[in-house]
Amino acid sequence: MRGPVSAIGLTLAATLLLSGCSGAAAAGSATGPAEELRLGYFDNLTHAPALIGLEQGFFAEALGDTTLNAQAFGAGPAAIEALSAGAIDAAYVGPNPAVNTFVQSAGRSAVIVAGATIGGAALVVRSGIDSPADLAGTTLASPQLGNTQDVALRSWLKGEGYETSITGGGDVTVAPTDSAQALTLFKSGQIDGAWLPEPWVTRLILEADAHVLVEEADLWPNGEFPTTVLLVGADFNRHHPETVRALLQGHTAAVDWLNEHKAEAAAVINRKLAADTGKPLANAVIDRALGALRFSNDPLAGTFPVSLRSALAAGTAKNGDLDGLFDLTQLNGILAAAGGAPISAAGLGME
The missing domain is CATH 3.40.190.10 (Periplasmic binding protein-like II)
Structure with a gap:
């Protein structure tokens, strides 16, 4: 990865998420x-x-x-x-x-x-990542901390033996990022992949040469x-x-x-x-x-x-x-x- 990912926004989002709703x-x-x-x-x-x-x-x-x-x-x-x-x-x-x-x-x-x-959700990644073993040290995006794709990504990574943190860091860094911004960051090489919903999966594939590493449907009974x-x-x-x-x-x-x-x-x-x-x-x-x-x-x-x-x-x-x-x-x-x-x-x- 090129360039650090700030954890300030992640920390704030984590605080809001885990503090609970006011009702x-x-x-x-x-x-x-x-x-x-x-x-x-x-x-x-x-x-x-x-x-x-x-x-x-x-x-x-x-x-x-x-x-x-x-x-x-x-x-x-x-x-x-x-x-x-x-x-x-x-x-x-x-x-x-x-x-x-x-x-x-x-x-x-x-x-x-x-x-x-x-x-309609998947993990798409850059060239050179062909298996879960290639993800160590990478940075992957999700739409927002605690959203459905964010949870799917973190859960799948844990099942593959990787530790993540809601404030950034870990074996794989998960960076909650607006989907449009994730496309821009992927094109510039600042992230290595993203777990996103459609149409962003398709956009990264067709517009940024990403490929699918994990189809979320493959993780569920009957897809x-x-x-x-x-x-x-x-x-x-x-x-x-x-x-x-x-x-x-x-x-x-x-x-x-x-x-x-x-x-x-x-x-x-x-x-x-x-x-x-x-x-x-x-x-x-x-x-x-x-x-x-x-x-x-x-x-x-x-x-x-x-x-x-x-x-x-x-x-x-x-x-x-x-x-x-x-x-x-x-x-x-x-x-x-x-x-x-x-x-x-x-x-x-x-x-």
């Missing part, structure tokens, strides 16, 4: 449909149900008189901080940030109400792992069930659309990305990246204890009870009305 702000004593729904999401392909729901108007149509305000975030922990502070009411996030806020709040902060995306779920503040879920149901109607419509309009999906997603960021993805990037993803209402609840154990091993989470993490009752009601099969909470909540 979700109360959604107010009023019940019934909310006047406003504030929704967090990322401008990532792994958040395609959110992008489609916004671009195609599925959320707005389902919410009716409830005003929708959507806000883009860069990674799960940042969205969780906003949810915990009462700045947003719901968010599309990865499994590990969802688990962290639930555990740290003793189950009072938020509940997962649906799945969104399965798959299936949740990348994105829909999380709702617990107070909001309790006080405004009609609004949560409307949000889920928009969400399920977006998931259905993605699965029924695969030929059109890339263009519509790119239109939303261009509107948000000013930069659509290259056709080769979005086509390859979408092929690694599957969109589903199933959050794969049975994988969440595994995610918690991985986060504990990585040092990015506290232990706790996951009972009550899921509330799939509204989702299953919508699916039943459409003749669909119910989705299991794997004993970790209501269904």
Whole structure:
């Protein structure tokens, strides 16, 4: 590696993460449909149900008189901080940030109400790294400390015999870095690889000559792992069930659309990305990246204890009870009305 990686930002992030959330702000004593729904999401392909729901108007149509305000975030922990502070009411996030806020709040902060995306993450590395044995002394990036890919990377490295630290250093340095910046750093040789979600895996491969060292799908039974779920503040879920149901109607419509309009999906997603960021993805990037993803209402609840154990091993989470993490009752009601099969909470909540 060329050039040191500062641990100051890592230390601050670790302090914020491990100090615990202050608790979700109360959604107010009023019940019934909310006047406003504030929704967090990322401008990532792994958040395609959110992008489609916004671009195609599925959320707005389902919410009716409830005003929708959507806000883009860069990674799960940042969205969780906003949810915990009462700045947003719901968010599309990865499994590990969802688990962290639930555990740290003793189950009072938020509940997962649906799945969104399965798959689409990998460890990509530079030329010359062809096996885990080649990683000693390298620096690898992840999107943010404690996010789903960060935990996957640290857990996998531990299984390969490498020690890491949430403040930097160790046998392999893990440097939480914004995904766009990770691409820049990789191109300049300042990092040796990164565990990222799509489309960043594909971008490093096509734009920076990276190659895949680990497909995360290879680490899970049947190759299936949740990348994105829909999380709702617990107070909001309790006080405004009609609004949560409307949000889920928009969400399920977006998931259905993605699965029924695969030929059109890339263009519509790119239109939303261009509107948000000013930069659509290259056709080769979005086509390859979408092929690694599957969109589903199933959050794969049975994988969440595994995610918690991985986060504990990585040092990015506290232990706790996951009972009550899921509330799939509204989702299953919508699916039943459409003749669909119910989705299991794997004993970790209501269904």
